[in-house]
Amino acid sequence: MKSQEIILIAVAETSVIVRSGLVAVLKRLPDMNIQTIEVTSKEGLQHCMEAHTPNILIVNPQFEGWFDVDAFKEHYPHLETKIVSLICTFVDANQLKGYEESINLFDDVESLEKKISVLMNFAEEDDSDQDTLSQREKEIIGCVVRGMTNKEIAEKLYISVHTVITHRRNITRKLQIHSAAGLTIYAIVNKLVELSEVKMKI
Numbered sequence: 001m002k003s004q005e006i007i008l009i010a011v012a013e014t015s016v017i018v019r020s021g022l023v024a025v026l027k028r029l030p031d032m033n034i035q036t037i038e039v040t041s042k043e044g045l046q047h048c049m050e051a052h053t054p055n056i057l058i059v060n061p062q063f064e065g066w067f068d069v070d071a072f073k074e075h076y077p078h079l080e081t082k083i084v085s086l087i088c089t090f091v092d093a094n095q096l097k098g099y100e101e102s103i104n105l106f107d108d109v110e111s112l113e114k115k116i117s118v119l120m121n122f123a124e125e126d127d128s129d130q131d132t133l134s135q136r137e138k139e140i141i142g143c144v145v146r147g148m149t150n151k152e153i154a155e156k157l158y159i160s161v162h163t164v165i166t167h168r169r170n171i172t173r174k175l176q177i178h179s180a181a182g183l184t185i186y187a188i189v190n191k192l193v194e195l196s197e198v199k200m201k202i
Contacts, residue, residue, distance in 0.1 A: 012059040069098040
């Protein structure tokens with residue numbers, strides 16, 4: 001059972017269909033006590049940040065033209081709010097730098113809950129899923145054994161470098177594998193990669 005503390009999530013999206021749909025799904029997450037704030041403009045976002053301190057801000061990178069995540073973080077330097085990109089259309093990978101995570105229209109409830117758990121640091125408390133790798137973790141293992149850097153993995157999967165590092169820490173904890181060679185053997189045995197894809201370091 002995950003923590004039942006209240007998680008305040010602000011959703012900044014101009015489309016009422018996308019915004020209200022995401023809010024409805026967030027409120028249905030079974031093991032989380034989520035309260036939401038809907039934000040429809042940059043002015044509304046400013047009011048939201050001044051009046052509340054959301055744990056998570058989910059924002060469309062194209063919010064009112066373009067959302068400057070770096071400028072936003074500079075404006076609120078002491079804020080601990082996690083900033084998550086909401087992917088509704090094709091977005092250039094460069095636009096996603098600085099976000100802690102990404103949510104897209106094809107994420108299911110389980111994926112959404114897992115992402116929020118990781119952001120809120122609940123994931124390590126969930127012992128029932130301790131030995132099971134998530135789809136995202138399997139993708140990251142595949143990238144690692146192909147020789148990709150954390151930065152390259154982040155750009156490929158549209159997540160932040162910080163999130164890649166968190167996933168890698170969770171992978172090490174779950175598998176108890178502490179070397180690249182061990183991870184490579186695991187990936188090949190479990191058919192996460194083909195032998196020909198492995199980037200050998202000699």
